[in-house]
Amino acid sequence: MDQYAVVGNPIAHSKSPSIHKHFAEQTQQELIYSTLLGDDVQFERQVRDFFANDGKGMNITMPFKERAYAMCDVLSKRAEQAGAVNTLLMSENGDIFGDNTDGIGMVRDITHNHGQALTGKRVLILGAGGAVRGVLEPLLSENPESVTIANRTVEKAQALAEHFDCLASTFEDLKGEFDIIINGTSASLSGSLPPLKDELAGSKTWCYDMMYGKERTVFLQWADDHGGKGADGLGMLVGQAAEAFYLWRQVRPDTASLVALMRKQME
Numbered sequence: 144m145d146q147y148a149v150v151g152n153p154i155a156h157s158k159s160p161s162i163h164k165h166f167a168e169q170t171q172q173e174l175i176y177s178t179l180l181g182d183d184v185q186f187e188r189q190v191r192d193f194f195a196n197d198g199k200g201m202n203i204t205m206p207f208k209e210r211a212y213a214m215c216d217v218l219s220k221r222a223e224q225a226g227a228v229n230t231l232l233m234s235e236n237g238d239i240f241g242d243n244t245d246g247i248g249m250v251r252d253i254t255h256n257h258g259q260a261l262t263g264k265r266v267l268i269l270g271a272g273g274a275v276r277g278v279l280e281p282l283l284s285e286n287p288e289s290v291t292i293a294n295r296t297v298e299k300a301q302a303l304a305e306h307f308d309c310l311a312s313t314f315e316d317l318k319g320e321f322d323i324i325i326n327g328t329s330a331s332l333s334g335s336l337p338p339l340k341d342e343l344a345g346s347k348t349w350c351y352d353m354m355y356g357k358e359r360t361v362f363l364q365w366a367d368d369h370g371g372k373g374a375d376g377l378g379m380l381v382g383q384a385a386e387a388f389y390l391w392r393q394v395r396p397d398t399a400s401l402v403a404l405m406r407k408q409m410e
């Protein structure tokens with residue numbers, strides 16, 4: 144049977160095996176998907192060994208996405224722009240092909256599952272780390288009116304803005320209401336929020352948190368308090384997996400039903 148795996152460290156709590164098992168059942172594909180605890184020293188060797196032993200594809204998670212990027216023979220345009228990969232595929236000629244499905248997973252979740260168009264919208268994105276870099280190319284492909292990157296360390300926002308041809312700002316200098324606000328900072332992990340002015344959100348603002356959780360995230364609570372609406376990133380997690388599955392199996396699984404099921408299981 145075709146073998147796939149996700150590699151990261153830590154890895155025990157990864158939801159990827161159960162997501163891909165669900166996709167395989169839904170689309171009647173036969174495959175094995177396991178976890179692999181990444182080793183700080185031996186990571187590249189672990190990947191090569193997996194493919195040498197007939198592995199078909201891998202997902203890469205923290206903290207190895209940049210190292211995986213560096214070892215690819217061929218990259219998709221979005222992976223090249225992201226500077227990181229979350230999906231590897233062994234090509235027929237033995238080349239390792241790297242893709243980054245995080246951004247398209249997020250964009251499809253926002254536009255398809257939540258019905259929020261990005262085209263022509265004023266978009267604000269909070270944070271300028273790896274998570275934000277990973278989604279900018281697919282986000283810009285939707286042709287928003289503007290994308291402003293705001294970050295605590297403004298130099299990082301400026302570097303990304305220059306590379307992707309969008310705008311950069313400190314949190315303090317942001318002005319006016321945005322149509323869409325995306326939180327890509329890791330602040331949510333510790334239950335904190337960047338300093339966001341009240342004027343940034345209003346009743347027409349739709350907010351998206353790349354993080355997700357059982358409780359509404361602090362960022363989405365901020366959106367609620369400002370009359371906005373929004374969703375967390377559970378659909379992005381499932382969406383990036385669906386895009387990887389599509390790359391490997393050429394079948395696109397349905398994501399909405401799995402998101403609903405996972406949401407119920409978190410209750």
Ligand code: ATR
Pocket residue numbers: 269270271272273274275294295296297299327328329330335336337338
């Ligand atoms: P990731 O891979 O999750 O993007 P990262 O590359 O370490 O992780 O980036 C974390 C992002 O969250 C950065 O934009 C960081 O801001 P700085 O560049 O100024 O460090 C942002 N961040 C983390 N904690 C934050 C906090 N408490 N308030 C505001 N921004 C925060």
